[in-house]
Amino acid sequence: MDVHLVDGTYELFRHYFALPSHVDGGGVEVGAVRGVIGSVLNLMEEGATHVAVATDHVVESFRNELWDGYKSGEGIEPDLHGQFPLLEQALEAMGVVVWPMVDLEADDGLASGAHVAGRDDRVGQVIICTPDKDLAQCVSGRQVVQLDRRKRVVMDEAGVVEKFGVLPESIPDYLALVGDSADGFPGLPGWGAKSAAAVLGRYRHLEQIPAHVDAWDVTVRGATKLAASLAEGRDAAELFRNLATLRIDADVGRVDDWRWDGATPAFAAWTDRLGAPRLVARTDTLARTREDTT
Numbered sequence: 001m002d003v004h005l006v007d008g009t010y011e012l013f014r015h016y017f018a019l020p021s022h023v024d025g026g027g028v029e030v031g032a033v034r035g036v037i038g039s040v041l042n043l044m045e046e047g048a049t050h051v052a053v054a055t056d057h058v059v060e061s062f063r064n065e066l067w068d069g070y071k072s073g074e075g076i077e078p079d080l081h082g083q084f085p086l087l088e089q090a091l092e093a094m095g096v097v098v099w100p101m102v103d104l105e106a107d108d109g110l111a112s113g114a115h116v117a118g119r120d121d122r123v124g125q126v127i128i129c130t131p132d133k134d135l136a137q138c139v140s141g142r143q144v145v146q147l148d149r150r151k152r153v154v155m156d157e158a159g160v161v162e163k164f165g166v167l168p169e170s171i172p173d174y175l176a177l178v179g180d181s182a183d184g185f186p187g188l189p190g191w192g193a194k195s196a197a198a199v200l201g202r203y204r205h206l207e208q209i210p211a212h213v214d215a216w217d218v219t220v221r222g223a224t225k226l227a228a229s230l231a232e233g234r235d236a237a238e239l240f241r242n243l244a245t246l247r248i249d250a251d252v253g254r255v256d257d258w259r260w261d262g263a264t265p266a267f268a269a270w271t272d273r274l275g276a277p278r279l280v281a282r283t284d285t286l287a288r289t290r291e292d293t294t
Contacts, residue, residue: 002049002050002124002127003051003113003117003123004048004050004129005051005052006040006129006130007054007106007107007128008054009056011039012080012083013080015031015039016032016035016083019034022274022275024274030086030275032080033086033090033274034275036091037087037270037274041283043129045286049260049290050255050259050260051258054098054099055098055099056106059072059073060072061105061108062103062104063183063243066243067239069185069186070183070185090267093266093270094263094264094270095263095264095267096260104247104250107134110128110135111137111246112247112251113258114144116254118140118143118144120254120255124143125144126143127147130148133164133175134171134180134246136164137172137245138246139156139157139159139168140168142157165196165197165201166196166201169205170200170205171244172241173200173205174200175241176237176238177199178193180240183243185244187240188236190222190229195226198218199220201218202216206234206237206241213227262283262284262286262287262290263284263287
C-alpha cells in the first residue's frame with residue numbers, strides 16, 4: 001500500500017486564491033473548502049487508499065514562543081481564516097482522517113505521519129502532498145517523497161539534492177543559514193543558497209562546520225565573511241534550525257487508521273452546503289468500487 005499525506009493548509013490557501021468565491025445559504029464563504037474537498041476526492045479516485053490531511057487548526061504554534069517574528073495568523077483574510085474549521089469538519093464527514101494541529105503545525109503532523117508510515121513494512125511509498133520546502137527534510141530515498149500536485153512533480157532524495165544542494169537531513173541547517181521568509185526568520189547575514197549548499201554539502205550540520213575558515217575543506221566565495229557571520233550568529237543559527245526542524249511526535253495514530261472506507265451520512269448535508277451535491281454520488285461510487293476489489 002501507499003500512503004498519501006496532504007497539507008490541508010497549503011491546499012486551502014491554494015484553492016482560496018485560485019477559485020471564484022462561493023457562499024453558502026448563510027452567506028459564509030466556502031469556495032476554498034469546496035475546492036479542497038473535490039481535490040482530495042480526486043486523489044482517492046486516482047487510487048489513493050490511505051489518506052490523512054494535516055491542518056493548522058490554530059495558526060500560531062510553540063515556535064511563536066521561541067521567535068517573536070515567526071509566522072502568525074495576522075493578515076490572513078477573514079474569509080480564508082474562517083474556512084479552516086469548515087474544511088476539517090467537511091473532510092471528517094467525507095470519512096477522511098484529519099490532523100488539526102494546535103501547539104504543533106500542519107508540517108509537524110505531516111512529518112509525524114511520514115515517520116510512522118516510513119517504519120511500516122507494509123507501506124510501499126509515502127507521498128507527502130505539498131511543495132513546502134520544510135518537508136524536504138522528511139524525504140528518504142524513493143520511499144518517502146514529496147509531490148507537488150499542482151505541477152505534478154515528485155521529488156525524491158536525489159531531487160532534494162538537485163534542488164537544494166544538500167541531503168534531506170541538512171534541510172533544517174540550510175534554512176537556518178539562508179532563512180525562511182514564509183516562516184518569518186531571516187537566517188544569517190551573507191549566507192545564500194549557493195554558499196549554504198556548498199558548505200553543508202561538505203559538512204552536513206552547523207556544528208560540524210569548522211570554526212576557523214582555514215580549516216574549511218570547501219571553496220566558497222567570501223568564506224572569511226561567512227565564517228565570521230556564523231561565529232557571531234551561531235546561537236541564532238541554532239535557534240533558526242530548531243524552528244525549521246519538524247517534530248515527529250504528533251499523535252497521528254497508525255497507518256491502518258488512515259484507510260478511507262467511505263463517507264459518513266453527514267457528508268450529504270455538507271455537499272448541499274458547498275453547492276456540490278454530485279460529490280455524494282462520487283464518494284458512493286468510489287466506496288462501492290473499493291468494496292468490489294477487496
